[in-house]
Amino acid sequence: MxxxxxxxxxxxxxxxxxxxxxxxxxxxxxxxxxxxxxxxxxxxxxxxxxxxxxxxxxxxxxxxxxxxxxxxxxxxxxxxxxxxxxxxxxxxxxxxxxxxxxxxxxxxxxxxxxxxDWAAESESLIDFCHAIAGAVFETIADSSHQSIERAIMDTYFEIAETIESPDELCLRLLESMAVELECRLTPAEQATVLLAAAKRLPSPSPPASDEPLELALSRLQSTTLVSDYTLERRPDEWHVWRNSWTVTLDAYSLGQSETGVVTLPLVIELFRHRSSSDVSLSSATAVGDPPSSWTFTLQTASGTAPSGLVSVSSE
Known part of the structure; x- marks a missing residue:
C-alpha cells in the first residue's frame, strides 16, 4: 500500500x-x-x-x-x-x-x-491539501481500515477525469476522502483516524494559548481554503464544561449546496491544537444566492459523542 x-x-x-x-x-x-x-x-x-x-x-x-x-x-x-x-x-x-x-x-x-510552526509557513492550497491527505493515507495504512484507501482512489479517479485545475483536483481528493470515511467508518472510528492523522502533522510550536478553533480557522484562511470566517459564541451555551459556536465560512471551497460541507480539513487542524475527539458539528446551512458561504454549529464538551467530523449534510 x-x-x-x-x-x-x-x-x-x-x-x-x-x-x-x-x-x-x-x-x-x-x-x-x-x-x-x-x-x-x-x-x-x-x-x-x-x-x-x-x-x-x-x-x-x-x-x-x-x-x-x-x-x-x-x-x-x-x-x-x-x-x-x-x-x-x-x-x-x-x-x-x-x-x-x-x-x-x-x-x-x-x-x-x-x-x-507549520501554521507560520508560507504554504499553497495544494500543499496544505496534500499534507492533510498524506497524513490520512498514512493513518489508514497503519489501521484496520486499509481497504478504504482503494475506495478513496476509485472515487477520486472517477471525479478527476473531468477536472484539469490542480487546485480543484486536490480539493476533490479531500472530498473523496470525506465520502468514503463517512460511508465506511462509524463516527468514533472517524475520530480515531483523524486524531491519529493530526498527530502526524507538525505540532504547534510554541504551544498556542489562543482558542484552538480560532487557530484552526485562521489556518484554513491562510491557505485560501476559505476567504473569511466568523465565530459567534452561542449565548445559551456558556458553561465551563461545554462550548458551542455558530461558525460561518465565506467562499468555502469544500461546500456544495446539494450535499453539504466537507469538514475533514477543519477537524484535523482543530485536532492538531486540541487532542480530544469530543467534537460535534451539525446544522450546516448554505448562505447566499447562489450560496457561497456556510454556517454550522460546532460544539465541544466532555463526553460528547463525535459527529460531523468529515462532513455535515445541508439542511
Whole structure:
C-alpha cells in the first residue's frame, strides 16, 4: 500500500530531524517548504541532505495519488542566525548554484530565515491539501481500515477525469476522502483516524494559548481554503464544561449546496491544537444566492459523542 510507504518515509524523516538544528528544507525555485518536511530542522548539512532525499521520495509516492502534486527542487538552507562555515568557492553563496561535481539541487546550501510552526509557513492550497491527505493515507495504512484507501482512489479517479485545475483536483481528493470515511467508518472510528492523522502533522510550536478553533480557522484562511470566517459564541451555551459556536465560512471551497460541507480539513487542524475527539458539528446551512458561504454549529464538551467530523449534510 502507498500509505504504508508514506508512513515509513515520514518515520525515517522524523528520525533524522532535530528540533534545535539550524538546517531546514525548502524549494529552491519557489521558497516554499515542502510536505512532509514543513517545520522540521536538522543538526547538520549531511543529515539535512538525507532529509531532502527522503522528502523527494515521499512526494514521489504521494504523486501516485495525485499526479498534479507540484515538483519541487528541494534544497538545504541554514538559519541566518547561525554561524556558517566560510564558503570553499565563490559559487557556495547565499544563492543556490550548480556544482561542478554534478550533485543534485538538494545538495545545495543557502542561508535564510527559519520559520518554526507549520501554521507560520508560507504554504499553497495544494500543499496544505496534500499534507492533510498524506497524513490520512498514512493513518489508514497503519489501521484496520486499509481497504478504504482503494475506495478513496476509485472515487477520486472517477471525479478527476473531468477536472484539469490542480487546485480543484486536490480539493476533490479531500472530498473523496470525506465520502468514503463517512460511508465506511462509524463516527468514533472517524475520530480515531483523524486524531491519529493530526498527530502526524507538525505540532504547534510554541504551544498556542489562543482558542484552538480560532487557530484552526485562521489556518484554513491562510491557505485560501476559505476567504473569511466568523465565530459567534452561542449565548445559551456558556458553561465551563461545554462550548458551542455558530461558525460561518465565506467562499468555502469544500461546500456544495446539494450535499453539504466537507469538514475533514477543519477537524484535523482543530485536532492538531486540541487532542480530544469530543467534537460535534451539525446544522450546516448554505448562505447566499447562489450560496457561497456556510454556517454550522460546532460544539465541544466532555463526553460528547463525535459527529460531523468529515462532513455535515445541508439542511
Amino acid at each position: 502507498i500509505g504504508t510507504t508514506l508512513g515509513d518515509i515520514r518515520k525515517h524523516l522524523e528520525a533524522l530531524a532535530d528540533e534545535t538544528g539550524p538546517y531546514y528544507l525548502r524549494c529552491g525555485r519557489t521558497g516554499e517548504r515542502p510536505v512532509p518536511a514543513i517545520g522540521l530542522r536538522f543538526d547538520s548539512r549531511s543529515t539535512a541532505r538525507a532529509g531532502a532525499r527522503a522528502t523527494e521520495q515521499y512526494r514521489a509516492a504521494l504523486r501516485q495519488y495525485d499526479p498534479q502534486l507540484p515538483q519541487y527542487d528541494v534544497i538545504v538552507c541554514q538559519d541566518a542566525n547561525t554561524p556558517t562555515q566560510l564558503p570553499d568557492t565563490l559559487s557556495d553563496s547565499r544563492t543556490p548554484q550548480p556544482r561542478r561535481d554534478g550533485t543534485t539541487s538538494n545538495d545545495t546550501d543557502t542561508v535564510g530565515s527559519m520559520a518554526g
